[in-house]
Amino acid sequence: xxxxxxxxxxxxxxxxxxxSAFNGRNAEPAKTFIVDLxxxxxxxxxxxxxxxxxxxxxxxQGIDKLLKAALSSEALVELxxxxxxxxxxxxxxxxxxxxxxxSQATGIPLGDVVIANIIYDVSAFGSSGxxxxxxxxxxxxxxxxxxxxxxxxxxxxxxxxxxxxxxFHQNGKSLFMATTYLGYVGVIxxxxxxxxxxxxxxxxxxxxxxxxxxxxxxxDITFFHERMILEKCTNFKExxxxxxxxxxxxxxxxxxxxxxxxxxxxxxxxxxxxxxxxMLGMDQTHPWYLVETNYDPWKAPPASDDRRDAAIHAMxxxxxxxxxxxxxxxxxxxxxVFNKDTTYTTVMSAADSSVYRTMIRWDGPEx
Ligand SMILES: *[C@@H]1O[C@H](CO)[C@@H](O)[C@H](O)[C@H]1NC(C)=O
Ligand SMILES: *[C@@H]1O[C@H](CO)[C@@H](O)[C@H](O)[C@H]1NC(C)=O
Numbered sequence: 529x530x531x532x533x534x535x536x537x538x539x540x541x542x543x544x545x546x547x548s549a550f551n552g553r554n555a556e557p558a559k560t561f562i563v564d565l566x567x568x569x570x571x572x573x574x575x576x577x578x579x580x581x582x583x584x585x586x587x588x589q590g591i592d593k594l595l596k597a598a599l600s601s602e603a604l605v606e607l608x609x610x611x612x613x614x615x616x617x618x619x620x621x622x623x624x625x626x627x628x629x630x631s632q633a634t635g636i637p638l639g640d641v642v643i644a645n646i647i648y649d650v651s652a653f654g655s656s657g658x659x660x661x662x663x664x665x666x667x668x669x670x671x672x673x674x675x676x677x678x679x680x681x682x683x684x685x686x687x688x689x690x691x692x693x694x695x696f697h698q699n700g701k702s703l704f705m706a707t708t709y710l711g712y713v714g715v716i717x718x719x720x721x722x723x724x725x726x727x728x729x730x731x732x733x734x735x736x737x738x739x740x741x742x743x744x745x746x747x748d749i750t751f752f753h754e755r756m757i758l759e760k761c762t763n764f765k766e767x768x769x770x771x772x773x774x775x776x777x778x779x780x781x782x783x784x785x786x787x788x789x790x791x792x793x794x795x796x797x798x799x800x801x802x803x804x805x806x807m808l809g810m811d812q813t814h815p816w817y818l819v820e821t822n823y824d825p826w827k828a829p830p831a832s833d834d835r836r837d838a839a840i841h842a843m844x845x846x847x848x849x850x851x852x853x854x855x856x857x858x859x860x861x862x863x864x865v866f867n868k869d870t871t872y873t874t875v876m877s878a879a880d881s882s883v884y885r886t887m888i889r890w891d892g893p894e895x
Contacts (some may be wrong), residue, residue, distance in 0.1 A: 566697070577634050591858065607650075611650070634724070674856050677729075681871055684870065719876040723761065724784055725875075748775065757771060768793055789820065853875045
């Protein structure tokens with residue numbers, strides 16, 4: 529522990545109140561796996577899931593628990609299982625074959641892998657529980673864009689065990705980086721090199737059955753759509769347009785960062801329609817960054833869950849002059865923003881492919 533480290537620690541504790549009830553474990557970097565988009569979909573994930581050696585019954589138990597926590601009644605659980613059995617009808621290619629490949633390679637029943645992949649879209653409804661996420665897009669003093677996010681979810685320990693980084697390749701080179709959970713082929717957090725970064729935060733609204741009706745109408749499964757944005761769009765503007773215009777099954781916040789100053793946006797989606805867009809620079813009180821948790825930007829967050837103001841407070845304390853990847857990670861580690869449900873923290877910068885780091889938050893506060 530050298531003097532520099534000491535200075536850092538003192539500095540950090542002056543700026544941030546540290547999280548109480550630290551459980552004695554440290555955060556760990558997520559392992560990176562390559563998925564080659566030039567491989568046939570059935571084969572893409574096989575090496576990943578085999579080298580990670582997930583046990584089928586362990587996986588099934590975890591998924592069952594998540595599903596029961598996300599959906600309030602047995603009847604809903606059964607309905608989801610019906611969808612899971614009719615994969616052809618509800619899940620488009622290449623995702624259907626990727627899911628099949630994962631099931632084949634691991635021995636995890638197809639229905640369980642399907643359920644794991646549609647859980648967000650059938651559970652993002654008005655009354656659903658206490659899921660939470662935070663995404664921040666910020667410019668440093670030179671205008672370089674950083675994008676950070678915490679993914680908070682129920683049963684965080686199970687999901688921490690499954691957290692991986694995926695380096696998606698095409699034409700023999702890295703196209704974009706993503707963070708996901710083993711077996712989940714959608715992307716909730718990702719960065720396309722030299723183009724843009726994107727993260728999704730849950731937005732609860734409407735009734736659960738509206739989500740299911742939208743499934744039947746062939747809207748895009750929300751985080752399959754986000755992955756497609758990363759595969760297809762070559763710059764911030766294209767990504768923004770795509771996020772605004774394509775119907776998704778569930779309501780969602782897409783947070784997008786670019787590679788030029790002012791390239792940042794929060795896209796607020798209803799399931800089928802666009803609700804609103806906030807651009808970086810629009811908020812006069814802090815024009816150099818955007819914070820999105822799980823509430824509409826134009827409304828105050830509820831006092832019972834004000835992670836937004838905790839993040840804003842921490843961002844302002846750091847200030848634009850001091851902002852960088854390390855500081856953004858620290859902001860994402862202040863109490864409330866970082867909480868017992870936080871599974872991972874990713875900090876990324878599309879302009880700089882050396883900045884993509886996911887830490888699994890084993891250092892989280894206990895209940
Ligand atoms: C996570 O993995 C560890 C080590 O493999 C295991 O002991 C633990 O029970 C797992 N936790 C959950 C909730 O699945
Ligand atoms: C989006 O929010 C802004 C700021 O509150 C508001 O002025 C605007 O009318 C909203 N747009 C839509 C489409 O609701």
